[in-house]
Amino acid sequence: MKKRWIIIIFVLLLTGCWDRNELTEIGMVAAIAVDKDSKTGEFEVTSQFLRPAAESTLTPSPERPYLLVSTTGNTIFEAQRKSNQSTDRHGFFAHNKVVIISEEVAREGLMPVLDSMIRGKEVRGHVWLCIARGVKAKEVLDIKSDNISRIPAIYLESLNSNAEQGTATLNLLTYFKDTLGQGINPVAGVLTIEKTETEPFERVRLSGGAVFHEDRLKGFLNEKEIRGYHWITSTEVAQTGALSFPSELEKGKFVTVEVREVQSTIKPEVKSETDISFTIEVYQEGRIAAEQAIGQFEERKQHVNYLHQVEEENKKLIEEEIDLVVKKAQKEFEADIFGFGRALHKDYPHVWNKVKDNWDEMFTTVPYTVKSEVEIPSSLLIQGPFQPES
Known part of the structure; x- marks a missing residue:
C-alpha cells in the first residue's frame, strides 16, 4: 500500500505543463x-x-x-x-x-x-x-x-x-x-x-x-530641459551625468563635473485654497572628473576656493535648467510632469481634494522657488591641475 502511494506521488510530480510552448514552435x-x-x-x-x-x-x-x-x-x-x-x-x-x-x-x-x-x-x-x-x-x-x-x-x-x-x-x-x-x-x-x-x-x-x-x-x-526635469524628480537617470563649465583657471578652457548623487524634494506651502506655492530643494554631489586648464595651486586654500567656485557654477546651472523646464511645462504643455500635485496630495490631502478638479489650470500659474546645494568634496587631484615640467 505504501509503495502504491509513493508511485502516485511521483507520477503527479513528473507531469508536464499543459500549456507549455516549445521553442521550436x-x-x-x-x-x-x-x-x-x-x-x-x-x-x-x-x-x-x-x-x-x-x-x-x-x-x-x-x-x-x-x-x-x-x-x-x-x-x-x-x-x-x-x-x-x-x-x-x-x-x-x-x-x-x-x-x-x-x-x-x-x-x-x-x-x-x-x-x-x-x-x-x-x-x-x-x-x-x-x-x-x-x-x-x-x-x-x-x-x-x-x-x-x-x-x-x-x-x-x-x-x-x-x-x-x-x-x-x-x-x-x-x-x-x-x-x-x-x-x-x-x-x-x-x-x-x-x-x-x-x-x-x-x-x-x-x-x-x-x-x-x-x-x-x-x-x-530638449536635453537641457529634460535635465532640469531630472533635477526636480531625482529619477535614477539623474544619478549619473557630466556637466562642463568654463574654467576659472584659464580662459577658453573647461572643467567637467561628474554627477554622483542627486536628491530632491518638492515641498508645498498652503496659505489658502487659492494661495498655494512650492519649494524645490535639490542636493547634488559630484567630483571634478576633467580639468583642461594647467597650473598649480600654491596653497590648499586656493584649491578649496576653486572647488567652491565650481560648486557655485553648478548651482547656477541647476536653477536655470529647473526654471527653464517648469516654465515650459506650465505655459506650453499645461502638464504637471514633476508631481507638484502629488506632493500636495501627500502633505495636504484635504486641500488636494478641493482643488484636484481644477489642478491643471492652477498648475499653470502656481509659484515656486528653487533651493539648490552642490558639494564637490574632491577633485581627485591633491595639488590641483596638472602642469608639465618646463
Missing part, C-alpha cells in the same frame, strides 16, 4: 513598433522576430539576425495575431524589450494602444516605452547602423538602460501608474534618426523627453 519578438496606416486608419504593428541561428556562436550566419513583420488591425491585439498568418512561428511577446510608438499615434492617445498589451499580459510591465519623433516607429527597428549588437531591440534596450541626464526613460508600468494616478503626468523617452558622416550614414539616438497629459502627447523637451 514560437517566434521570439524582441521589439514592437506601432504606427498608423495612412490609407485605412488602422493600427500598423511591426514585430521584430529573432533568428537565433544567425547569432549562434558555433555556426553564425551572415543573414540578418531578425525578421520584421508588419500587420494592420483595428486594435493592437488584432494586428499582433495577424502576424501568425505570415510567419512560420507563433508570436511570443514575453521577452519583448521595447515598445516604440509613432508621434502621430501618441498624439491621439496611448491607452487604446497599450491596453491589450497590459490586459493580456503578453508584454511585461518593465518593457521600455519610447516615442519615435519625426519618423515612423517601424523605421527605428530597421536602421542598419554600426551598433555593437546586430539586433536593434538589444541596442535600444541598452540605450534606455544606460541613459544619462540628457534623456528620459519610462517603462509601461510607470506610464500606467502616472497616467491613471493623481497629481503627475508621465515623460517618455524619445527616439530619432540622425544622419552621420560615415557608412551607413544614419543612427538611432535616444535624446530629450516626450511630455504627456491625459494620455496624449503634448510635446517634447
Whole structure:
C-alpha cells in the first residue's frame, strides 16, 4: 500500500505543463513598433522576430539576425495575431524589450494602444516605452547602423538602460501608474534618426523627453530641459551625468563635473485654497572628473576656493535648467510632469481634494522657488591641475 502511494506521488510530480510552448514552435519578438496606416486608419504593428541561428556562436550566419513583420488591425491585439498568418512561428511577446510608438499615434492617445498589451499580459510591465519623433516607429527597428549588437531591440534596450541626464526613460508600468494616478503626468523617452558622416550614414539616438497629459502627447523637451526635469524628480537617470563649465583657471578652457548623487524634494506651502506655492530643494554631489586648464595651486586654500567656485557654477546651472523646464511645462504643455500635485496630495490631502478638479489650470500659474546645494568634496587631484615640467 505504501509503495502504491509513493508511485502516485511521483507520477503527479513528473507531469508536464499543459500549456507549455516549445521553442521550436514560437517566434521570439524582441521589439514592437506601432504606427498608423495612412490609407485605412488602422493600427500598423511591426514585430521584430529573432533568428537565433544567425547569432549562434558555433555556426553564425551572415543573414540578418531578425525578421520584421508588419500587420494592420483595428486594435493592437488584432494586428499582433495577424502576424501568425505570415510567419512560420507563433508570436511570443514575453521577452519583448521595447515598445516604440509613432508621434502621430501618441498624439491621439496611448491607452487604446497599450491596453491589450497590459490586459493580456503578453508584454511585461518593465518593457521600455519610447516615442519615435519625426519618423515612423517601424523605421527605428530597421536602421542598419554600426551598433555593437546586430539586433536593434538589444541596442535600444541598452540605450534606455544606460541613459544619462540628457534623456528620459519610462517603462509601461510607470506610464500606467502616472497616467491613471493623481497629481503627475508621465515623460517618455524619445527616439530619432540622425544622419552621420560615415557608412551607413544614419543612427538611432535616444535624446530629450516626450511630455504627456491625459494620455496624449503634448510635446517634447530638449536635453537641457529634460535635465532640469531630472533635477526636480531625482529619477535614477539623474544619478549619473557630466556637466562642463568654463574654467576659472584659464580662459577658453573647461572643467567637467561628474554627477554622483542627486536628491530632491518638492515641498508645498498652503496659505489658502487659492494661495498655494512650492519649494524645490535639490542636493547634488559630484567630483571634478576633467580639468583642461594647467597650473598649480600654491596653497590648499586656493584649491578649496576653486572647488567652491565650481560648486557655485553648478548651482547656477541647476536653477536655470529647473526654471527653464517648469516654465515650459506650465505655459506650453499645461502638464504637471514633476508631481507638484502629488506632493500636495501627500502633505495636504484635504486641500488636494478641493482643488484636484481644477489642478491643471492652477498648475499653470502656481509659484515656486528653487533651493539648490552642490558639494564637490574632491577633485581627485591633491595639488590641483596638472602642469608639465618646463
